[in-house]
Structures are given as structure tokens and as C-alpha cells.
Amino acid sequence: MKQNKSFSQLFFMSLLMLMVYVDARKTNMKKKLHKHPKESHPLPHFDPHPTQLNTFDVMSFGAKGNGVSDDSEAFLAAWKCACKVSGATIKVPAKFNFLIKPITLQGPCMPDLTLQIDGTILAPSEVSSWPKSSLFQWINFKWLQNFTIKGYGTINGQGSNWWTSSELYDIQVKKKTHSKQIPSMKPTAIRFYSSNLIKIIDIKIINSPLCHLKFDNSKGIKVDNITISSPENSPNTDGIHLQNTHDVEIQHSNIGTGDDCVSIQTGCSNIHVHHIKCGPGHGISLGGLGKDKSVACVSDIIVEDISMKNTLYGARIKTWQGGNGMVKNVTFSRIKVYDVMFPIMIDQYYCDKQICKNQTGTVVISGVKFDQISGSYSVQPVHLACSNSIPCTDVDLTDIQLRPSLKYRGYQQAMCWNSYGKSQGQLVPSSIDYCLRSGGGLIKKIAKSHDSVCYKLF
Ligand SMILES: *[C@@H]1O[C@H](CO)[C@@H](O)[C@H](O)[C@H]1NC(C)=O
Ligand SMILES: *[C@@H]1O[C@H](CO)[C@@H](O)[C@H](O)[C@H]1NC(C)=O
Ligand SMILES: *[C@@H]1O[C@H](CO)[C@@H](O)[C@H](O)[C@H]1NC(C)=O
Ligand SMILES: *[C@@H]1O[C@H](CO)[C@@H](O)[C@H](O)[C@H]1NC(C)=O
Numbered sequence: 001m002k003q004n005k006s007f008s009q010l011f012f013m014s015l016l017m018l019m020v021y022v023d024a025r026k027t028n029m030k031k032k033l034h035k036h037p038k039e040s041h042p043l044p045h046f047d048p049h050p051t052q053l054n055t056f057d058v059m060s061f062g063a064k065g066n067g068v069s070d071d072s073e074a075f076l077a078a079w080k081c082a083c084k085v086s087g088a089t090i091k092v093p094a095k096f097n098f099l100i101k102p103i104t105l106q107g108p109c110m111p112d113l114t115l116q117i118d119g120t121i122l123a124p125s126e127v128s129s130w131p132k133s134s135l136f137q138w139i140n141f142k143w144l145q146n147f148t149i150k151g152y153g154t155i156n157g158q159g160s161n162w163w164t165s166s167e168l169y170d171i172q173v174k175k176k177t178h179s180k181q182i183p184s185m186k187p188t189a190i191r192f193y194s195s196n197l198i199k200i201i202d203i204k205i206i207n208s209p210l211c212h213l214k215f216d217n218s219k220g221i222k223v224d225n226i227t228i229s230s231p232e233n234s235p236n237t238d239g240i241h242l243q244n245t246h247d248v249e250i251q252h253s254n255i256g257t258g259d260d261c262v263s264i265q266t267g268c269s270n271i272h273v274h275h276i277k278c279g280p281g282h283g284i285s286l287g288g289l290g291k292d293k294s295v296a297c298v299s300d301i302i303v304e305d306i307s308m309k310n311t312l313y314g315a316r317i318k319t320w321q322g323g324n325g326m327v328k329n330v331t332f333s334r335i336k337v338y339d340v341m342f343p344i345m346i347d348q349y350y351c352d353k354q355i356c357k358n359q360t361g362t363v364v365i366s367g368v369k370f371d372q373i374s375g376s377y378s379v380q381p382v383h384l385a386c387s388n389s390i391p392c393t394d395v396d397l398t399d400i401q402l403r404p405s406l407k408y409r410g411y412q413q414a415m416c417w418n419s420y421g422k423s424q425g426q427l428v429p430s431s432i433d434y435c436l437r438s439g440g441g442l443i444k445k446i447a448k449s450h451d452s453v454c455y456k457l458f
Pocket of ligand 1: 109112145146197
């Protein structure tokens with residue numbers, strides 16, 4: 001018995017000692033951890049020659065900036081690193097020319113990424129140096145959130161070789177002189193796809209082969225104090241082109257090209273364009289909408305405080321025959337025109353050939369205000385050609401004062417076809433006053449059915 005007792009005592013003693021030992025080890029380990037609070041990990045390091053931790057100069061990534069070497073890889077490398085850092089800036093320094101092949105700079109990136117362009121970015125000037133697979137655009141930004149482009153630099157699309165007139169090209173094709181072939185698709189200079197909260201500030205975009213700055217499937221766009229220019233004889237070179245894009249403000253900018261200063265296409269809503277100098281070119285346009293019997297929906301557009309010089313059109317809506325959908329709630333106001341051929345225009349018979357077949361069905365137009373539009377025209381002051389299928393309704397002409405310019409050669413009468421609405425305030429020429437039809441209540445009901453096509457779409 002006694003032996004037994006001492007055995008159990010020994011057992012408990014050793015158990016106790018073991019427990020104390022284990023506990024002591026634990027405290028010791030804890031102490032060790034407190035003594036060495038952090039292991040010495042290397043700091044994140046992206047830029048081989050960092051100026052600031054979140055600044056990425058393309059020169060540090062191997063860009064030459066001599067206008068001859070291809071700097072695309074350097075841009076892509078700088079982008080890749082900056083994209084991973086919140087609040088990063090990619091610098092394109094002044095006094096250098098960077099030749100860039102067609103590239104895609106894509107997100108998602110960390111928020112508040114900025115591309116600071118103070119130098120010049122050049123597209124390849126030879127048509128033959130564009131890969132056939134990259135004819136849609138030159139610099140493609142996609143899937144970005146909270147991204148800004150700013151700076152005093154220039155983005156030059158060097159498009160002159162693309163501007164050969166299509167007639168000349170057709171002749172070349174017929175004669176089978178393929179020496180200088182221009183593909184039928186031409187690249188847009190800057191395109192944003194599926195991006196939100198984008199700002200474009202101060203930069204210059206010039207000489208694009210086609211459109212200069214395009215947004216599609218995007219939301220929350222601000223364009224401020226930019227300059228867009230290309231020569232008057234550069235075909236289809238829209239300034240800014242919007243498609244399926246919402247919540248846009250374009251302001252304090254100067255746009256003169258061979259086509260529309262601002263082109264608002266299908267699927268756009270809540271667009272505010274103001275304080276723009278526009279010309280030369282085709283003015284500010286909604287459309288062409290409804291091509292090939294397509295559904296087009298555009299709503300809640302304000303275009304105001306614009307000056308237009310030497311443009312074909314001023315405030316314009318154009319639709320093809322045979323489409324569906326609706327244009328509604330559009331205001332053009334405080335627009336000064338100088339030598340503009342057609343300052344106020346709705347054309348529901350838009351056609352890019354000599355004759356287009358008459359078709360029933362139309363993109364319905366309802367709720368368009370032309371307000372305080374004044375200055376000089378050279379062909380016709382007001383030209384509203386609405387659809388035979390469904391006329392335009394709630395088209396209002398208020399305070400319109402348009403006088404023939406020195407280049408005048410046309411019709412002094414305002415022309416309205418199938419347009420319902422009211423005219424008020426000062427109206428010059430006076431023919432504007434009895435141009436519109438009043439009423440149209442029944443037509444408005446029909447128009448509503450087109451609106452429902454758009455509700456389903458948005
Ligand atoms: C975008 O930036 C603004 C300020 O510049 C900030 O308030 C907002 O939270 C950011 N949004 C996202 C999605 O990062
Ligand atoms: C607008 O941009 C131009 C040229 O890019 C610049 O010189 C000017 O300071 C900018 N204006 C404002 C108000 O920022
Ligand atoms: C018309 O569009 C403007 C600008 O987007 C908007 O503020 C206004 O609420 C719209 N009006 C109607 C009746 O929808
Ligand atoms: C289309 O309709 C208009 C107006 O009704 C008419 O003047 C024109 O000749 C027609 N065009 C064709 C190609 O049928």
C-alpha cells in the first residue's frame with residue numbers, strides 16, 4: 001500500500017513538473033515574440049529609379065521618347081506597376097515624343113490612378129504598320145474605375161494617311177492598284193470601354209484617323225478644358241463620341257474636326273455638354289440613330305452655352321428611317337452660331353447614300369427644346385424633317401434669332417415637316433412662328449409605346 005502511495009505521489013509530481021515546464025516554454029516563446037516585433041521584410045519596390053513611391057515615370061521603364069523607337073512596352077510596364085498601387089501616377093514627361101503602337105491599358109486597378117501626360121504621344125503614321133487585328137482603336141482603356149488623364153501634353157493620332165477620300169480608295173480598288181490600300185475600318189484614337197468615374201483634363205488630342213475620344217458602356221465621365229483638333233477635310237473624325245454611356249459632363253473645351261464636335265449615340269442618358277467652342281465640323285449631334293431597323297434610346301440631354309463657327313450643322317438630331325425606340329427630353333440652349341449652314345436641324349430621313357428606301361417605323365422624337373439660338377446661317381435657319389410614320393412632338397422653339405451670313409446661299413424660310421410643338425419669344429426669321437403644328441395629343445400616346453421599348457432596354 002505504502003509503495004503504491006509513493007508511486008502515485010511520484011506520478012502526480014512528475015505530471016506537475018511537466019505542466020510547469022510546458023507553461024514556462026510558452027511564456028518564453030511569447031517573450032521572444034515581443035522582443036522581435038517584426039521580421040525585416042523588404043519594402044515593396046516597383047520603380048527601378050523611384051522619384052516618389054507612387055510615381056511611375058515611363059522613362060524609368062525604358063521609354064526612349066525619341067519619336068522613332070517603339071515605347072509601347074515601356075508604357076505597358078509602367079501601367080502594370082502603377083495599376084497595383086492606390087493613388088499612383090504614371091508620368092509621360094514633357095519635351096519627349098513617345099511612339100506607341102495600338103495598346104490596351106486595362107483594369108481593374110487600385111483606385112485613383114492618374115496618367116499625367118505632359119509630353120507627346122504619337123501613333124504610327126503609316127497605315128501599313130497597324131496590325132489588322134487592331135484597327136478598332138489605338139489606345140484602349142478598359143475596365144477602369146476612378147481613373148484620370150491630365151496634363152499639358154498632346155496625343156497625336158497622325159491620321160493624315162487614313163484620310164484619303166473613300167472615292168479615291170474605290171477607284172484604287174477598281175483599278176486593283178493596291179499600293180495604298182486603306183482598310184474600311186479606321187482606328188479611334190482614345191477609347192474607354194466599360195469604365196466608371198473617368199476624368200479627362202487639360203490634354204490635347206489631335207489628328208485621329210477616325211474619332212478622337214470615345215466612351216462606350218461607361219458611366220460617370222467628366223471632360224474638362226481639353227482641345228481636340230483635326231483638319232476640316234479629315235472625314236469622320238468626330239471629336240467626342242458617346243455610346244451606351246450615362247452621367248457625363250463635357251465642359252470648357254475646344255473642339256474642331258472634320259465631323260461632329262460631340263456625337264451622342266444610342267443608349268446615352270444624362271449628358272451635359274456646356275461651354276464648348278465647336279468648329280469646324282458638323283456641330284453637336286444626337287445620332288444617327290436607328291440604322292438597320294435597330295432600337296435606339298437617348299434621353300435627358302442638355303447642350304448649352306456653346307459657340308459654333310463655320311460648321312455644317314449646329315444643334316442636330318438625325319435618325320434613319322425604319323428604326324425603333326425614342327429620343328426624349330433634350331435641350332439645346334444659348335447657342336451662338338457664326339456662318340453655320342443649318343443651325344437647327346432634325347432629320348429623320350438620314351441617309352449616307354444618294355437615295356435610301358422609304359421605310360415605316362422610326363425612332364420617335366419627343367420633348368426637344370431649342371432655346372436662345374442666335375447668330376448667322378448660310379443655308380437654312382430651321383430645318384425640322386420629322387418622320388411620316390410618327391411625327392415629332394413637344395418640339396419647342398424659343399427665342400431664335402438667326403440671320404443670313406455673308407456666305408448665305410439657300411432658303412430664308414424655316415422648314416417644319418410633321419413637327420408638333422410651340423414657338424415663343426423673339427423669332428427671326430418670322431417664318432419660325434408658323435412653322436410648327438400645335439396639338440399632337442394622339443401622337444404622344446403612340447410615342448409612349450416606343451418609350452416602353454427603351455425602359456425594357458435600360
Ligand atoms: C473615387 O474617387 C473619389 C474621390 O476622388 C472617392 O470619393 C471614391 O470613393 C472613389 N471611388 C472608388 C470606387 O474608388
Ligand atoms: C487648360 O488647359 C491649357 C492647356 O492644356 C492650360 O494652359 C490651362 O492652364 C488650362 N486651364 C485651366 C483653367 O486649368
Ligand atoms: C430632363 O433631363 C434633365 C437633365 O438630365 C433632368 O435634370 C430632368 O429631370 C429631365 N426631365 C424629365 C422630365 O425627365
Ligand atoms: C419617300 O417619301 C417622301 C415623302 O413622302 C417622298 O417625297 C420621296 O419621294 C420618297 N422616296 C422614295 C425613294 O420613295
